[in-house]
Amino acid sequence: ELKVEQNPLFLSMQEGKNYTIYCNYSTTSDRLYWYRQDPGKSLESLFVLLSNGAVKQEGRLMASLDTKARLSTLHITAAVHDLSATYFCAVDMGNRGSTLGRLYFGRGTQLTVWP
Amino acid sequence: DGGITQSPKYLFRKEGQNVTLSCEQNLNHDAMYWYRQDPGQGLRLIYYSQIVNDFQKGDIAEGYSVSREKKESFPLTVTSAQKNPTAFYLCASSITAALITEAFFGQGTRLTVV
Numbered sequence: 001e002l003k004v005e006q007n008p009l010f011l012s013m014q015e016g017k018n019y020t021i022y023c024n025y026s027t028t029s030d031r032l033y034w035y036r037q038d039p040g041k042s043l044e045s046l047f048v049l050l051s052n053g054a055v056k057q058e059g060r061l062m063a064s065l066d067t068k069a070r071l072s073t074l075h076i077t078a079a080v081h082d083l084s085a086t087y088f089c090a091v092d093m094g095n096r097g098s099t100l101g102r103l104y105f106g107r108g109t110q111l112t113v114w115p
Numbered sequence: 116d117g118g119i120t121q122s123p124k125y126l127f128r129k130e131g132q133n134v135t136l137s138c139e140q141n142l143n144h145d146a147m148y149w150y151r152q153d154p155g156q157g158l159r160l161i162y163y164s165q166i167v168n169d170f171q172k173g174d175i176a177e178g179y180s181v182s183r184e185k186k187e188s189f190p191l192t193v194t195s196a197q198k199n200p201t202a203f204y205l206c207a208s209s210i211t212a213a214l215i216t217e218a219f220f221g222q223g224t225r226l227t228v229v
Contacts, residue, residue, distance in 0.1 A: 004157075033217060033218075041223075042205060042220045042221060042222045042223050043158075043205065043207075043220045044220075045217055045218075045219065048217050088158070090218075102148070102160055102163055102173065103158075103160070103218060105150075105157040105158040105159075106157055107155075107156060107157040108155075108156075108157055
């Protein structure tokens with residue numbers, strides 16, 4: 001079974017600072033997704049990373065994928081309060097038998113940005 | 116507008132009752148999923164369906180049942196066998212399980228046992 005670990009689980013940072021959230025996974029996969037969840041709300045798709053070396057950026061967030069290291073990072077640049085949320089990474093096994101199509105989620109990183 | 120609709124938003128269940136959570140999508144997606152989220156936890160897969168009239172158990176299927184009679188609909192029944200059903204339930208869909216599995220989520224149903 002694929003295991004996905006995120007760290008840190010809790011992150012409190014000041015506005016204007018930079019930080020990185022890490023997502024490690026245990027089995028070979030080249031498909032990784034980042035989601036955002038606001039309190040009491042559903043999940044919103046942020047990034048889809050489909051190959052080794054993939055890098056995507058949206059505003060102050062940048063995600064990358066290193067499939068050889070089984071690692072994805074979500075980098076936050078010059079944080080602002082509006083980025084406060086819980087961020088999840090999710091991995092799928094691709095076309096591999098009975099696991100076809102299912103996602104494995106990390107526990108999430110709860111980010112709080114304060115003035 | 117295309118999307119995934121879950122209902123109800125809040126649901127209260129008495130001990131021993133079965134309840135059904137609705138999930139409908141008009142995105143023409145083949146694959147649909149049910150996840151459970153507990154406070155401070157990630158999402159755990161209950162059931163998923165890659166095609167009409169077919170579904171597979173996820174990691175925590177005990178005490179739950181599903182059906183997939185129509186492409187658009189994937190209802191989840193929480194049975195009395197589920198001993199701790201209080202949680203946030205999220206339904207999702209994706210274009211096809213064989214390709215990109217970017218899942219789009221409904222707004223969730225918060226189930227509470229009273």
